[in-house]
Amino acid sequence: MKIYLPRDAAARALDADAIAAAILSEATRRGVAVDLVRNGSRGMVWLEPLAEVVTASGRIAFGPMTLADVPGLFGDLAQHPKALGLTDDLPWMKAQTRLTFARVGVIDPLSLDDYRAHGGLTGLRKAMSMTPAAVVEEVIASGLRGRGGAGFPTGIKWKTVAGAAADRKYIVCNADEGDSGTFADRMLMEGDPFTLIEGMIIAGLAVSATKGFVYLRSEYPDAIEVMTQAVHIARAAGILGPSVLGSGITFDMEIRTGAGAYVCGEETSLLNSLEGKRGVVRAKPPLPALQGFLGKPTVVNNVISLATIPAIFEMGAAFYKGFGLGRSLGTIPLQIAGNVARGGLFECAFGLTLHQIIDDIAGGTATGRPVKAVQVGGPLGAYFPRSKFDLPFGYEEYASADGLIGHAGVVVFDDSVDMLKQARFAMEFCAIESCGKCTPCRIGAVRGAETIDRIARGDVAAIPLLTDLCQTMKAGSLCALGGFTPYPVMSALTHFPDDFAPMREAAE
């Protein structure tokens, strides 16, 4: 009997380990041989821990599992109270286009055999049959843009690094994933780590880099463990090392742990941190592509950008580019979080509206109260009211609405949220996490929180001050931490003026 139960951190946070232990002891008690695979999560976090039993007709899902539900897995499955039917037929699964996450939740994350059986290494083999220049062209043709937030075309970045002459070049994977409401990087690394390794090797051969780093945040111990093991396994199998798959091409990599600084997700701060320095932001230029890690040409890409590369080579740039809208091509793993009935990871073509994402896919709020606001793109992203819910999910579409898609986290709030408090938190967070290098961010954020406190006390004159301060931060900050903190602040003020008003009226 074969049972899948995720080892994903979200499943473990919901007691998956206890369920796993109960499955094994129940099996022993019954004298049944069970092959228990700890897979990644399918992304339906509201159903975690989600067990899947392999049957002749496919994998049947059961969830959310409690200890009391375990014995039933060994009985008549059709009668099980938590039976959900075939996993692949669940509406959440069927409505997706899983390209980057195709294997996540499906395979044993650390089994290379499973990986190969599900198309793993096909993309790398394809890329190895091409010239480095053709590899870069294929990535450009795919339309893939950086999934870390800035949306810079990945292929163009690679072209710059490929064209730079140097004795050493590096591939740095940004796995700092600090944005609230995001967990796609974590799920990918925990559920299909070889895909990231494969993507990094392809990047290495495209730009002639022989060394890669994954800068992984310390808040993700499970991902660190899986990635570290995956690198060892890949090295032992000759996928990493002096001759990748016997090709004579060298590529090896290391997993490095961050140390709890949000700003280290910013690429130049990350590079300083990787070099063993304080994670302060560097002025650009020079671009990391030309002078990055230890001053050498460096590709810095997000986990999802790199993990999408193998799929692009496996299926072809034209196929990938066939999804999406405008200049937002391919698929995007949406992370639906906060106060939602059904939260989790949902990969689909760009273009869905917030109405579709929140009302249809997520089923509204967990509390059952009306949705008041949604923050898209992490702590530097704007808050939107219902009146903006027709906005299609795309880089330019969000920018034109004074927002950003960032790393595609969608955080939902019900009508109990106080938007003045959210605006204050944005400033407070910026003050806590500022690297301190530039004044608009370091001092501006502290002043911002104070100014919002004045508004809360009914000081009307402080509102224009806040607006001016946001202008200064936006225009004068060295990086997007100070530069984008005005997005959540100003969107809260603009779209939810009532939350900034009652005290003011009382004072008048």
Add this chain to the structure above:
Amino acid sequence: MPPVPADLASRMTEILADHRGMEGSLLPILHAVQGAWGYVPQEVVPIIALDLNISRAEVHGVISFYHDFREEPAGRHVVKLCRAEACQAMGADRVASHARQALGIDWHETTADGAVTLEPVFCLGLCACAPAAMVDGRVVGRVDEARLDALLATVQA
């Protein structure tokens, strides 16, 4: 000031040897130091500085920059509560107030009996099962007041 760990010199020799030749080894070294003693004893600063051929001020500057590195030992248990937006949307502020009250301490403090240190964290990637917490490195989701009380009972025992 905590007492100097007795095995400081010998363990430091090992840690530095393990990281020799590594590009940008300071953070990995500091993580190893904290892994060994639970904090970064101030006595390691000159040892690391000498080995990496950088100034003590530089080493100290790095230690103080990152939230993770402690200059004092923590309590026997560390409870981290997520304070970020997705968790706020599910009542994290309320749960945090409850925790501070139940423990009688504020953020970054340790209970008088040395049992528990309370720390804020900004996102654990558990935003779809919020509010989230991490107790001695173990992740916990959907932490409402009742679940928090149960967690605190295990670490205060």
